[in-house]
Amino acid sequence: MSTHYEPRGVLGRLVHEIEETAIALILGLMTLITFINVVLRYGFNTGLIWGLEATAFLFAWLVLFGMSYAVKVTAHLGVDAIINLFDKPVRRALAFLAAAVCIVYAALLLKGSWDYWANFANLPQTEGRWFPLGLEEMKRSSYRAWYEVNDIPMPDWLRWIEPLMNEGEAYEKIPRFIPYAMLPFGAALLLFRFIQAAMRLATGEAQSLIVSHEAEDAVDDVRHMNYEE
Template identity: 60%
Template sequence: MSAPRPFERTALGRAVNSLEETVIAFLLGAMTLVTFVNVVLRYGFNTSLIWGLEVVLILFAWLVLFGIAYGFKITSHLGVDAITNMLPPGPKRVMAIITALLCLVYVALLAKGAWDYWAPFAGLQQTTGRWFPTGITEGVRSRAFYTTDQVPMPAFLSFIEPWTLNRGFPEAEWEHYEKLPRVLPYAMLPFAAALMLLRVCQALYRILRGTQDSMIVSHEAEDAVEEAAAKMKDA
């Protein structure tokens, strides 16, 4: 893992980093807890949380998407650098910039696709343009009434109903969600894509400034071997 960036050494940077790590730990812990409780209920009491599997799938998807963005931040994504390491510093830096720009284009396309997929579930419109957004389209059928299969709707989340399920309807005709609407678990798609876009922009900025030399983890295996050797030597 690369050394901490200057921003991460500030109080705000440490707070943001701690928050992200806490979210990742919470998602992983919640998945483990729900699975454990379901196993105990199934084998100990011949029952189960009917919504348990679906919740675990949602949390796992959130963990993966959020973790991808976090991986860009701490330069933990794996890659092959056998060829670039043979280049002199100048061409190697150019290759790193090209790599970052390609990642930027890819994540921008991913962000557009994530918004276009999620928007109808929120009662919003998709973007126009085949590759990059050129505006907001019209006439997309709302999918705000789509719900999850088993997850019950928490009462404290009912405040979203006027903005999604009942958008454009008079209050006398409002309906209520019985199950958790898909707009909520799917919201991680545009959020994570936007976060990835931010992290790739930050990585490109660091490469241009010369404080980062690659988009991938550098010599992870060698670093692990050296760390293990140091521990054995101290012991």
């Protein structure tokens, strides 16, 4: 059966609410932009030029937000048919091994996402092929914050970043480092959630990283419905 996540403490509840609110807002914005574009296209033969690109960015944000959120609320699916053949100590050891692999993967993902985003944010990339061994020395020719997205126009309330990131030059479209910022943020959040999951294993609060069994849950739901009838 899946485990329901219960946030602990004031900070835990606050972060939990912020994450759920952000996901709900992203879904709402995607729906609203798509609906407006459909109405404009079929009703007025026009549309939001930037609508498709904005929806694509929002969907990417939703995926990056959702992958760590699913770890937190234990909603990822898993197959444990073979693992259940072993005794409990072996299953526990395999769970720790899986947690270690996930943590290493998330750390590598964080390094790669930071290096990719830093290229657009006038920030130094990390040294080292696999693990960060420091920060590269930045040169003026390395600055790439002038890269813009294709369609989304630059709003006036963001003009204050132009002297900081683009040497005072005006942006016609929003700079890429803004939507791309979700890459390292999402990877860092994923790493944090995997560390939390490993800690739950260490304290005995969880027995494995596999916590959602969709087929078993569906069978149980049907069984309860039959009992109620």
